[in-house]
Amino acid sequence: MTFAPTPIPSRTQFVLEAIKHAILTAKLQPGQALVETELAARFGVSKTPVREALKTLAGTGLVVMSQYKGATVRLVDAEMAREVYDVRLLLEPEALRRTITCGASLDDAQEALERADSAPDKADRSLANRDFHRALYLSCGNPLLGRMLDEVRDQAALVSTVAWAADPSWEREAAEHREILRLALAADAAGAAAALHDHIASFLRRAFPGDEPADPAAGKDRGAAGPDARNAPRPVTAS
Numbered sequence: 001m002t003f004a005p006t007p008i009p010s011r012t013q014f015v016l017e018a019i020k021h022a023i024l025t026a027k028l029q030p031g032q033a034l035v036e037t038e039l040a041a042r043f044g045v046s047k048t049p050v051r052e053a054l055k056t057l058a059g060t061g062l063v064v065m066s067q068y069k070g071a072t073v074r075l076v077d078a079e080m081a082r083e084v085y086d087v088r089l090l091l092e093p094e095a096l097r098r099t100i101t102c103g104a105s106l107d108d109a110q111e112a113l114e115r116a117d118s119a120p121d122k123a124d125r126s127l128a129n130r131d132f133h134r135a136l137y138l139s140c141g142n143p144l145l146g147r148m149l150d151e152v153r154d155q156a157a158l159v160s161t162v163a164w165a166a167d168p169s170w171e172r173e174a175a176e177h178r179e180i181l182r183l184a185l186a187a188d189a190a191g192a193a194a195a196l197h198d199h200i201a202s203f204l205r206r207a208f209p210g211d212e213p214a215d216p217a218a219g220k221d222r223g224a225a226g227p228d229a230r231n232a233p234r235p236v237t238a239s
Contacts, residue, residue: 016053024157025123034071061155076162078208084155085204093193095137100189104139130157163207
């Protein structure tokens with residue numbers, strides 16, 4: 001027997017999306033306390049949907065629940081970023097390769113890229129960039145792989161929001177996005193996957209110098225060329 005997941009009540013869903021949007025657009029800052037009574041008054045609801053929304057957001061990694069401090073927006077540090085980007089490096093390029101190989105539409109990625117280019121502020125740009133990456137992997141043909149990447153998507157957006165506050169590097173990243181999409185539209189699955197890998201890794205190097213995660217997959221295909229090939233520098237796709 002299988003059981004369908006219990007739907008989230010509409011008020012809880014409304015509060016959840018509102019709090020998530022505020023976190024991902026830096027209206028609620030990392031480390032900021034999330035007081036149930038204040039949020040309930042802000043959204044015109046009782047504390048119950050707020051409490052349930054915070055529990056759900058804690059499960060996605062955007063909120064931290066503490067017995068003593070209550071709920072707070074998750075702090076971003078090098079360790080947290082490394083964990084999130086390690087998962088992305090391992091899974092996201094392969095998901096894009098599969099998306100291209102199966103001939104899935106990239107219209108949503110194109111639309112998100114255009115929305116990011118015309119975004120009026122960094123908040124809308126961050127949300128559009130988040131949608132761009134999701135459009136690259138969602139049609140990979142493996143729903144479990146897509147869900148796994150969805151689980152770290154919000155945390156990755158939180159990392160980029162914090163990093164952009166210190167170093168607004170979105171113009172460079174937008175150029176990298178255009179190159180990734182160009183290769184994908186040309187059906188160059190290997191090239192697009194390599195460009196995406198470089199894009200993710202270079203962002204982490206800039207935002208957290210010295211904390212790029214090791215990526216076992218990066219040297220896997222070069223192993224057949226001999227032991228020295230494992231230490232050869234990885235070619236970078238030009239943007």
